[in-house]
Amino acid sequence: MTSASPRIAIVGAAGRMGRVLIAAVNQDAESELAAATVRPGSSLAGADLGELAGVGRLGIAAVDSLEAVVDDIDVLIDFTTPQLTLSNLAFCAEHGKAIVIGTTGLSDAELDELDSYRDQVPMVFAPNMSVGVNLTLKLLEIAARTLGDEGYDIEVIEAHHRHKVDAPSGTALRMGEVVAAAVDRNLKEHGVFERVGQCGPRDAKEIGFATVRAGDIVGEHTVMFATEGERIEVTHKASSRMTFARGAVRAARWVSGRSAGRYGMDDVLGLEDISGA
CATH class of the missing domain: 3.40.50.720 (NAD(P)-binding Rossmann-like Domain)
Known part of the structure; x- marks a missing residue:
């Protein structure tokens, strides 16, 4: 070097x-x-x-x-x-x-x-070069291993500016990959990227994704672990x-x-x- x-x-x-x-x-x-x-x-x-x-x-x-x-x-x-x-x-x-x-x-x-x-x-x-996001990925690994197979539903919500051309964001997909690996699931098999109409009740192993495109949002990502009686959210927001x-x-x-x-x-x-x- x-x-x-x-x-x-x-x-x-x-x-x-x-x-x-x-x-x-x-x-x-x-x-x-x-x-x-x-x-x-x-x-x-x-x-x-x-x-x-x-x-x-x-x-x-x-x-x-x-x-x-x-x-x-x-x-x-x-x-x-x-x-x-x-x-x-x-x-x-x-x-x-x-x-x-x-x-x-x-x-x-x-x-x-x-x-x-x-x-x-x-x-x-890397889909995201932010130091904070990469620390967040580690926190998600811990959360998923602790909660993912204990009746907690996992959802990934991301928001970006109106000009972004791909969805979900690379960071959201990486978050999904991390939590899927931590609970021994295949994201290609269990990832759900669209819910429209009579889609039926949620499968316990689903990892859902929701996308927002609006205004000048730089980048916001939340992974939700939700069960009856409580919800844990791990969030990263970039303002610049x-x-x-x-x-x-x-x-x-x-x-x-x-x-x-x-x-x-x-x-x-x-x-x-x-x-x-």
């Missing part, structure tokens, strides 16, 4: 998350903002990244291809779309770069393709995208210079098994 500050490139600099990521890298004393990309042919190519992100001039121009900055970067941060992310993984494999992936909405086939790069690219892949961006920058520092592999935020944060299992 290298002790030098990693040279970070942001993919999708013109997007909502891209702009916050630029600001987060710029604020981080242990990282260097080396480049950021916009769509090929975009009128924003050549724009100052600081002005694009609203943090003042930085003297670094947006580019419309990673090839233009291939010799200037060590690690990418990508919160874009599944197909673009997979294309960027191929770029990293070809050029020996690391990558931090916060992209959600990947299909099973796309996840398999992503995983095929685990022996070629050092990657951190900066919490995800700072986690991604932390992941970029961590993964830069590491050997190829598919890592998660557990690895980045050094979270031990606090469940006692």
